[in-house]
Amino acid sequence: MLQKIVLGALLLVGVCTNAQVLHKKKNYTEADTLRGSLRKERNFDVKHYTLDIKVVPEDRFISGSNTIVMVPQEPLKKVQIDLYANMNVDSIIYKGTALTYTRKFDAVFINFPEVLKENDETSFTFYYSGNPIVAKNAPWDGGFVFTKSGSGLPWIATACQGAGASLWWPNKDHQSDEPDNGMDILVTVPNELVDVSNGRLTETKPVGDDYTQYHWVVTNPINNYDVTLNIGDYTHFGETYKGLDTDFYVLKENLEKANVQFKEVEPMMDCFQEKFGEYPFKEDSYKLVETPHLGMEHQSAVAYGNKYLKGYLGYDLSRTGIGLKWDYIIIHETGHEWFGNSITSKDIADMWVHEGFTTYTEAVYVECRWGYEDALKYLYGLRQNVSNDIPIIGDYGVNKEGSGDMYPKGALLLNTIRHIMNDDEKWWATLKEYTLHFKHQTVTTKQVEDYFNNATEIDLAPIFDEYLRTTKIPKLILKQDRKNVLYKWENTVDNFTIPVEIAVKGKSMRLDVTNEWQKLPKCKTENIKVNTYTSFIEYSKI
Incomplete structure (x- = not known):
């Protein structure tokens, strides 16, 4: 996810905030609880999703189904699946029979004819359709983006972190549960367009005379909000770089620019794999996909919309000049592959686990390329973006993130811990082991704190309290x-x-x-x- 800056006519002003739609919300409703809490109806473990949809660009309409394979963690006769209220539930089929259901806000409560036994795998298919919400300012508000590329053809993307994946497809929309066995994503689009989604493309086939279906397979667990479709007049190029398949999908008119700009992937991967361990989704490949919005960390299909500029749309978030040496979107959003996609916070309140670590990856990249002193200067420059409005840990159980300070303040916290340790060899070993220890897992802040306390053999509890739970600066x-x-x-x-x-x-x-x-x-x-x-x-x- 991105830091947001406001671009003025004469002045660029940095405002660190984030994309979460609930930022600074204080009065919680039942809808917040239904989305953010884990109750009996959500006490099941998702094993696999098969999302199969058709997109009709001229009508801004989607239709299809999601087959959900899950294992109850206790006997259940009713389960909650999330889908925004503006989307239609066409039918829900279980063992050939249509199930009854009720809707409340953006939750769908499905009634089963018998009790689903604990630890017994079961599946059902949820058919749906409708016109999904269109984002007004993606990626900072959630929804679909419908526009046209330079060729005049439709250009479509999704960005739904914070707003939730249930904005456009039915699922258990809570960060604590990722499908253990990955998912299949089948997207049917008009023949003149290409769909790029997560994972690897395994099949392309005609559907009638006018449409083509793209079948993507994700083998690793995946965040719901990371699931994406990108539809446009794309061309593809790529290579295998040191054993990792790297693929790039860009608008045809931007192929020449992309061939130059995306060369940054090579030194970035060298740096990140040295410092954080092997790219965590090697089986699903690494992709950069040009999008009509600025960017998002969609797992194995990183959204790129930085207009082939250095910095953040040509701006340096640190105001030091160092941020203009590299492409912010490539570095930041790829950093999320380790921090946010591989290691995911169970509750949105702990999103600093994504954003603080990922902002720190920017400084790590600077250090790899231009040295320690430049990395320190870059981090020091980010201090200007700390507002200390509210703590960077949000409220649990109500889908509420904390302050946008989670970006710079989270990175500065990690830099502080590094220098408390005063042993760089141990620091880099600790950071890499952290990514391996929690690889493909969902975590809490407490687990992160306990890990660093044990690994560093230092009582960091007051340090975490100071920077995560207060608005104070020592x-x-x-x-x-x-x-x-x-x-x-x-x-x-x-x-x-x-x-x-x-x-x-x-x-x-x-x-x-x-x-x-x-x-x-x-x-x-x-x-x-x-x-x-x-x-x-x-x-x-x-």
Whole structure:
């Protein structure tokens, strides 16, 4: 998912926020609970989806079905499947029989004729149709994008993170449950168009005289919001790069630009696989797909709409110039393949697990290409984007994410932990092991905290509390006391202790600062310089 910036006529102003439609929502409704909570009707494990739809561009209409294979985790006679209320439920078929159902907000409660036994695999097919919501400003609001490419042919895409995949197809729309055995995606489009979805294309066949069906197979678990279709006048090129199939689908008029711009995939993959481990969806290939919206981390089919510019539409989110050395969308959205797609938060409240880590991948890429100092400068520049409006962990069980600060503040938290450790070899090993330990899993913030506490052998609990659960920034107070300097933390949670790098008359040292006054003897505050590049802190000399 993307950071959002506002482009002014004369000035580019960075505003770190995110695409979630519930951002800053305070008054929760039953609809929020139905979407965000896990109750008895949702106590089943999805094993596989087979999504089979037809898209009629001129009518902005879709129709089709989803066959859901699932295993109840307790005896169930009623289950909840999610589909937006504006979409039609045509029928739900189980063992050749149409099931009865009721609808409440965007939830469909399906009644079965007998109790589904615990741990017994079962399946049913949900037929539906309708005109899906059209996004007004994708990808920051969810929906379909219907437009035309330079050829005059329809150009269609989906972007539904936050709004939910149930905006356009029926599923268990909760991040905690991904289909263990992947899914089949069959999309039927007019003959002159091409569909690009997740996974690998296994079959293309005519459907009547005017339509063609594209059958894509995803072998790995996949987030619901990552499931995508991209329909347009596409041309394809690609190669196998160091054992990884890389495929690129772009509008025909942009083929020459893409051949140049997408070369960045090679150094990016070298960097990310070195630092984070093997690309986590190798079986499903890696694709970049040109889209009419800016971008999204659609698993194995990364959406690209950065107009073949460096930076973020030609803008540097760090305001340092470093962000203009590389294509933000290629790097950020691919970083999500490790952080967000492979490792997914169970609840949307923990989306910092996606966005904080992925924003940090930007700095990792900078470090791989241009060195440590540029990476630190880039991260330092992102401090300007922290608003400290609300904590970056949201409210659980109501489909509510936290502050857009999850992007820069989450990355700055990770940079701080790296320098608390003060052992780069151990840091990179810890980060890579994290991606392998939780590969293809859904996680909670607590699991992430416990992992880093154990791996680093440092009590990071107060650090996580400070940066994730408050809007505070630690402030180092340096106070002159005769010939000594007194120092301590203010504006922190209790028991907050992190070392700070300082220089006294050019001589570097680390202070282990706590919430209690300590003394630096025979020193003057005017001779102290505090390194704020290695930790997300502020300081004041008094």
